[in-house]
Amino acid sequence: MRINWIPIRTSPYENIAALIQEEYEFRAKMTKILLEHLDDSNEYDLECISFDFDTRTKSFKVSSKTPEPIYSELLKIDAGD
16 A cells, blocks of 8 residues: 655654654554455455545545556545445
């Protein structure tokens, strides 16, 4: 799983540490979600899943760099389907 920080900004150490903690918590949560929702019958390469992390709003979204059909499946999960 790849997390793209957008935009990368220079910040004091405390802010960078908080952003790293946000990413860590997101990875743990997303790993659990992926294990629950992705079907074992489909062979997903989890290394190709990519998320964009907006460091200003501290929000994550599925990156358009994630290939289909994984991209669409993740959008469904995100939408609560």
